[in-house]
Amino acid sequence: MSDVVITEVGPLYTLDEVKSHLHVDSSDDDVTIQAYMDAAEKSVLQYCNIALVPLGAESVFKVAALMVVSDLYENRSGGEGLPKAAQLLINPYRWLRV
Template sequence: MANVVIKELGPLYTLEEVKAHLHVDTSDDDATIQAYMDAAEKAVLQYCNVTLVPLGAESVFKVAALMIVSDLFENRSGGEGIPSAAQMLINPYRLLRV
């Protein structure tokens, strides 16, 4: 079994960061945006088959999750899964299940 060192635990991003990314100035959509944030975090972790963001890859996972939130927010009726640009960013961290 490998040794794992967890430097810190915390959110991948804040609601304020995501709202700035989406150019949203009001609190009207906060609950929806928060739900999209939670879903995007789970999506990047599930896609990579990991339970934590790899140490040193925080910014890559953050940008990929922001892309997913943007896609969910702009295409509320549903998209085609994880956007290809987000997949490109996190593919190097994807663990294949055997």
């Protein structure tokens, strides 16, 4: 078994970063956006079957999660899982359980 070293634990992104990405200026949807942010983080990690973002891959997971938040925000009626572009970004980090 290999050793795991965690150097830092923190949020993948901030509400302000996500609102900027979504081009949202008001605080009207803050609660909804925060819920989407939480769901997006969990979704990309679940897709990869991992609990934490791999060290050095923070930007890849951040962009993938931003894509998921955008999809959730723009298609509030629900989509069909993770957007394909997000999947392509994080596929190299996916651990398939057998």
